[in-house]
Amino acid sequence: MKGVTTSLTRYFFSPAPASDLGYCRIAFYLWLFLFYLPLIDTYGSQNVSDFADVHAIFRQPIFPFNLVEAWLLPGRWIEWMVTIWRISLLLACIGLFTRASMVCAFLLGGYLIGLPFNFGTMTHTGGALVIGLGIMALSKAGDGASVDAWWRRRLGRPLPTIGGEYRWPIRFIWVLLAVLYFCSGMSKWLNSGTEYLSPGVMAGFLRQRSVAWYTRSFTDWGYGLADIRWFCTAATAWTLVGETCFWLTLISRRARAVLVPAMFLTHIGVAALLGPQFFQFLSLYVFWIPWRLSDRRPDATTLSHSIASPVAGHAA
Amino acid sequence: MTDEASTDSPTDLPPGRRAFLSAVLAVVVGGHLFCLLSPWEDLWPFGRYAMYSQPRDPDQAEQYVLVGIDPEDPSREIELSEHWEYLRPHYRGTLHASFRRLALAGDADQLRTAAEDCLLRYEQRRRQKLHAGPELAGVRVYQYIWRYADVDRTTRRPTERRLVVDVASVETGRPQ
Numbered sequence: 001m002k003g004v005t006t007s008l009t010r011y012f013f014s015p016a017p018a019s020d021l022g023y024c025r026i027a028f029y030l031w032l033f034l035f036y037l038p039l040i041d042t043y044g045s046q047n048v049s050d051f052a053d054v055h056a057i058f059r060q061p062i063f064p065f066n067l068v069e070a071w072l073l074p075g076r077w078i079e080w081m082v083t084i085w086r087i088s089l090l091l092a093c094i095g096l097f098t099r100a101s102m103v104c105a106f107l108l109g110g111y112l113i114g115l116p117f118n119f120g121t122m123t124h125t126g127g128a129l130v131i132g133l134g135i136m137a138l139s140k141a142g143d144g145a146s147v148d149a150w151w152r153r154r155l156g157r158p159l160p161t162i163g164g165e166y167r168w169p170i171r172f173i174w175v176l177l178a179v180l181y182f183c184s185g186m187s188k189w190l191n192s193g194t195e196y197l198s199p200g201v202m203a204g205f206l207r208q209r210s211v212a213w214y215t216r217s218f219t220d221w222g223y224g225l226a227d228i229r230w231f232c233t234a235a236t237a238w239t240l241v242g243e244t245c246f247w248l249t250l251i252s253r254r255a256r257a258v259l260v261p262a263m264f265l266t267h268i269g270v271a272a273l274l275g276p277q278f279f280q281f282l283s284l285y286v287f288w289i290p291w292r293l294s295d296r297r298p299d300a301t302t303l304s305h306s307i308a309s310p311v312a313g314h315a316a
Numbered sequence: 317m318t319d320e321a322s323t324d325s326p327t328d329l330p331p332g333r334r335a336f337l338s339a340v341l342a343v344v345v346g347g348h349l350f351c352l353l354s355p356w357e358d359l360w361p362f363g364r365y366a367m368y369s370q371p372r373d374p375d376q377a378e379q380y381v382l383v384g385i386d387p388e389d390p391s392r393e394i395e396l397s398e399h400w401e402y403l404r405p406h407y408r409g410t411l412h413a414s415f416r417r418l419a420l421a422g423d424a425d426q427l428r429t430a431a432e433d434c435l436l437r438y439e440q441r442r443r444q445k446l447h448a449g450p451e452l453a454g455v456r457v458y459q460y461i462w463r464y465a466d467v468d469r470t471t472r473r474p475t476e477r478r479l480v481v482d483v484a485s486v487e488t489g490r491p492q
Contacts, residue, residue: 009327009334010327012337012338012341013327013329013334013337014327015327015328047404047405048405050404050405051405054405054406054433055429055430055433057414057418057426057429057430057433058406058410058414058430058433060417062358062361063358063359063361064361114361116405116410117361119405119406119410119414120409120410120411120413120414120417121409121410127361127362127363127364128362128363130362131344131362135340138337138340163328163329164327164328164329165329168329168337172337172340172341172344175341175344175345176344179344179345179348179349180348180363183348183349183351183352183363183365184363184365184369186352186365187352187365187366187369188368188369190352190369191366191369191370192369192370192371195371196369196371198371200371200374201371201372203374204371204372204373204374205368205372207372207377207462207464208372208373208377210472211377211379211460211462211467211472211474212377212378212379212412212460212462213408214407214408214409214412215407215408215409223469223472224469
């Protein structure tokens, strides 16, 4: 038992460079900032203040919105919240007032990302994004690659560059994605069993979404591909295997090298053939980027040394 | 945890912080598994795993679709969900979900109210020049049905359309 605890502690909390997490922070918040600018005309980037005057008949409040009677705020308030949220995403990206910005991005994002779900919007991915924002809000991701860190260095009070605080947020988001995919895959097994592997299942999805679409797919190839049995079987088999086995990426570098890009491309394929878009969800994939490949990293000795050093090491 | 390049160094995080973060992770993982395995998945709003987990009808598809009526030619209909700006924040998916829910509840008054509100929203947005769509004489909600065996593979038009509600032009204010 102690061995398991030690392994888990090492996996999640052993020292890592602050810059890795800092790069993830920059890419993650930049992705979201750009996505939620009203540049992309898609339902995912809709101006949520439009919901304020939607007739009550369209409202179906979900948990936890349904706990509060006045869950739908006035449109003007929501517009302000959107503006503050965008500013917080940008500040979190550049690492200025990072902790406060990330907390703000999480609190406002939880409301703004969740709001459309009270009007019939259905995706599985908004929730993961909110949890991702929450994980970052708890982290010290501003200690590396940030304006805050640069400013502290100028003041002669440098922030730690290595520590256990900089590994767990990345690993938590890995676990979040692994659990999400696992549950998604298991749901298919539990609800449909091996029937899900029959070519008719994918053919049904492709045909249905080609005609009764919710959001238009990038291509109109789905209807034709539904007639190709081997493609449908391969697509459903890949979905089941990829989702159910994604947790292997947590423990195997080889699995990570294959499954992470493959699932990323799968989302692109889903958007191309079926319509559901995962642009904001895909922002969580930046946490899989091996920043070490492009950076001169401290080696294990340096990491060990940093723990003992009150200056370079992390002061919690 | 087999191939990581972690050091053998103990972590520098205080036990209290580690325990708190571990609890957070346990809630996230536990919540998703609860959502998967329990009948109360609505209590965990961060996952909707039942979607795409069951086969679709292999023979046909259906969808509730809102169309606008051309004032010059009432037989000419404009599919409002083709243009995102017409009714935002509604889009084809949310309109289908809402009209299907109301149709299955069998409340004709509510269906009419919902369709009237869509027409009001369209007209208000048109007058505010938020879209360039034509003036409408009214709206209709159809249940479109595609029987795959009969679908024209080029146009993919529905093989059957069942009128659910028909609303003429509305001049009243927006009821809430």
